[in-house]
Amino acid sequence: xEVDREDGRTQNQLRPLACSRNVLHRAHGSASWxxxxxxxxxxxxxxxxxxxxxxxxxxxxxxxxxxxxxxxTGKLEKEYEMILKRTLQSICILTVNPNTTTSxxxxxxxxxxxxxxxxxxxxxxxxxxxxxxxxxxxxAICCCxxxxxxxxxxxxxxxxxxxxxxxxxxFPNSVHSVLTGGSxxxxxxxxxxxxxxxxxxxxxxxxxxxLERGRAASxxxxxxxxxxxxxxxxxxxxxx
Amino acid sequence: MGLSNASGDxxxxxEVDAFRRLFPLRFYEKHLSExxxxxxxxxxxxxxxxxxxxxxxxxxxxxxxxxxxTTMLAAIKMEVMTPSTETPDEGCIxxxxxxxxxxxxxxxxxxxxxxxxxxxKQLSDxxxxxxxxxxxxxxxxxxxxxxxxxxxVYCLDADGALFDTALLSAVAAFSHLEIxxxxxxxxxxxxxxxxxxxxxxxxxxxxxxxxxxxxCNIPFSLTCILHKNYILADPTAEEESIMETLVTIVLDSSSxxxxxxxxxxxxxxxxxxxxDCIAITRQRVKELQxxxxxxxxxxEVD
Numbered sequence: 001x002e003v004d005r006e007d008g009r010t011q012n013q014l015r016p017l018a019c020s021r022n023v024l025h026r027a028h029g030s031a032s033w034x035x036x037x038x039x040x041x042x043x044x045x046x047x048x049x050x051x052x053x054x055x056x057x058x059x060x061x062x063x064x065x066x067x068x069x070x071x072x073t074g075k076l077e078k079e080y081e082m083i084l085k086r087t088l089q090s091i092c093i094l095t096v097n098p099n100t101t102t103s104x105x106x107x108x109x110x111x112x113x114x115x116x117x118x119x120x121x122x123x124x125x126x127x128x129x130x131x132x133x134x135x136x137x138x139x140a141i142c143c144c145x146x147x148x149x150x151x152x153x154x155x156x157x158x159x160x161x162x163x164x165x166x167x168x169x170x171f172p173n174s175v176h177s178v179l180t181g182g183s184x185x186x187x188x189x190x191x192x193x194x195x196x197x198x199x200x201x202x203x204x205x206x207x208x209x210x211l212e213r214g215r216a217a218s219x220x221x222x223x224x225x226x227x228x229x230x231x232x233x234x235x236x237x238x239x240x
Numbered sequence: 241m242g243l244s245n246a247s248g249d250x251x252x253x254x255e256v257d258a259f260r261r262l263f264p265l266r267f268y269e270k271h272l273s274e275x276x277x278x279x280x281x282x283x284x285x286x287x288x289x290x291x292x293x294x295x296x297x298x299x300x301x302x303x304x305x306x307x308x309x310t311t312m313l314a315a316i317k318m319e320v321m322t323p324s325t326e327t328p329d330e331g332c333i334x335x336x337x338x339x340x341x342x343x344x345x346x347x348x349x350x351x352x353x354x355x356x357x358x359x360x361k362q363l364s365d366x367x368x369x370x371x372x373x374x375x376x377x378x379x380x381x382x383x384x385x386x387x388x389x390x391x392x393v394y395c396l397d398a399d400g401a402l403f404d405t406a407l408l409s410a411v412a413a414f415s416h417l418e419i420x421x422x423x424x425x426x427x428x429x430x431x432x433x434x435x436x437x438x439x440x441x442x443x444x445x446x447x448x449x450x451x452x453x454x455x456c457n458i459p460f461s462l463t464c465i466l467h468k469n470y471i472l473a474d475p476t477a478e479e480e481s482i483m484e485t486l487v488t489i490v491l492d493s494s495s496x497x498x499x500x501x502x503x504x505x506x507x508x509x510x511x512x513x514x515x516d517c518i519a520i521t522r523q524r525v526k527e528l529q530x531x532x533x534x535x536x537x538x539x540e541v542d
Contacts, residue, residue: 079357172508195502203495207497
C-alpha cells in the first residue's frame with residue numbers, strides 16, 4: 001500500500017544522512033550526525049583517571065551528559081542519559097582501561113524526530129574518533145507504526161506525533177568477516193537487539209514487523225557508517 | 241586460569257555465603273544449570289504478589305503493592321482546576337515516583353537515586369499512552385472545571401523489578417479511586433461536599449452518580465533478565481546487579497504491546513528470546529489480573 005509522506009519519501013526511505021568527525025578541537029573525540037533536520041553533536045573526553053562513587057573500579061566507567069536544545073534538564077534527559085549509558089556500556093570493552101571514566105556529552109542542535117537514534121549514532125562515531133576500544137558499533141533507527149499497521153522509517157517530528165506508536169531500535173553494525181558462521185541460535189549477530197524503547201500501543205506482530213524493517217535499515221546505515229569512517233583521514237594525535 | 245582454579249578449589253572449602261559474595265556469577269550459574277534460582281523459584285516464575293487497597297485513608301485512592309520484598313505505596317489526591325483552552329473537557333493526571341532513602345542502602349538523602357526519574361517517566365508514559373483512563377471522565381463542567389489527579393508512588397523497599405511493582409500499585413490505586421462529591425456554590429465555583437453536608441445541603445451535587453473511574457485496557461508488566469540462554473522472570477536486586485541485561489514488557493488486557501523496554505545490556509536479544517519473554521509476560525498478565533480482581537472484590541464486600 002503506497003503511503004504519502006509529507007516530504008515525499010517512501011515508507012522505507014531514510015532522510016539524507018551526514019556525518020563528520022573531529023569537529024571540536026579540545027575534545028578527545030567528537031562527531032556530528034545529521035539525519036534530515038535532526039542534528040546532534042557528540043563529544044568524548046576520556047579515558048580520565050578515577051571512577052565515580054559506587055561504580056566498579058575493575059571496569060572502565062561511562063558517563064553520559066545530555067544537553068537539550070532549550071530549557072533545563074528534566075526527566076526526559078535523565079532517561080536518555082541512562083539509555084545511552086547502558087547502550088554504550090554494552091559495546092565498549094570495559095576491561096581494557098579499568099578505573100577510568102569516559103565522558104560522552106551530547107548536545108542537541110536541532111530536533112526534528114528520531115532524536116535518540118541520531119544521538120546514539122553520533123556517540124558511536126565520536127567514540128571511534130576518540131579511539132575508545134569497542135567490540136562493535138551500534139546503529140540506531142526509529143520505526144513508526146500507523147493505525148492501519150504499516151511501518152515507516154525515520155519519521156519527522158510531525159509524523160512521530162501523528163502516528164499511533166513508534167519504536168527506537170539499536171542493532172550492532174554488520175560484520176564483514178573472512179570467517180563464515182558466527183551465528184547465534186540460527187540468527188546472525190547483527191539481528192540481535194542492543195536496545196529497544198517503544199512508545200504507544202502496538203500489537204506484538206507490528207513490533208516484530210518493525211524489527212524486520214529496522215534490521216534492513218540498519219544494514220544500510222552500517223554501510224554508510226563504514227564508508228564515512230574509512231574515508232576520513234585521522235588528524236595527528238591530540239595531547240591529553 | 242587462576243580465577244577458575246581458585247573458585248573450583250574453594251567451592252568445596254568455602255561457606256555458601258562467602259562463595260555467594262566472592263563469586264556471585266558462578267554461584268548463580270551453578271543454580272541456573274539446574275534450572276532453579278537461589279530462592280528456589282523456577283526460572284519463569286515471579287515472586288509472590290499481594291495488593292492492599294485503601295492503604296492511605298486520607299487520600300482519595302491508594303494501594304500498597306508487594307512483589308516479593310519490593311514494596312510500593314501509591315496514593316492519589318484530586319483537585320479541581322480549570323482545563324486548558326485546547327482541551328476544555330479533559331482533566332489531567334500527574335504521576336510522580338519517589339525513592340526515599342528508606343528503600344535501599346544505595347540511596348542517600350539529598351542525592352536522588354539514578355533510577356528514580358527514569359522509572360517516573362516510564363510510569364507516566366505507560367499509564368497515559370495505554371489509554372487506561374479516559375481524561376474526559378475527569379471533566380466536571382466543560383471549559384470551567386475539571387479534575388487534576390496527583391498520583392505519588394513511593395518506593396518503600398527496593399528489591400528488583402521496581403517498574404513492575406510501581407505500575408501495579410498505580411493501577412490498583414486508580415481502581416480504588418473514589419472521586420469526591422462536589423457541587424456548584426453561588427459564585428459558580430465548585431466546592432467539595434463533606435459527608436455531613438450531603439444530606440442537609442440544598443445544592444445539587446454535580447457528580448453524584450459518577451464516583452469511580454472506568455478502567456479499560458489495564459497494563460501489566462514483567463521484567464526479565466537475559467543471561468546467555470536463560471531467561472529469568474522477575475529478578476531480585478542481587479540478580480539485577482550481577483546480570484545486567486533487563487527487558488521490561490508491558491502488555492494490556494487485550495494482549496497489545498504497550499511497551500518493550502530494553503535499555504542496552506551486554507546480551508543481545510534475538511527474536512526467539514523476545515518471543516519467549518512475551519509468552520511469559522502473557523501468563524503473568526493473567527495472574528496479575530486475577531490478583532487485582534480479588535483485591536477489588538475484597539474491598540467491595542466491606
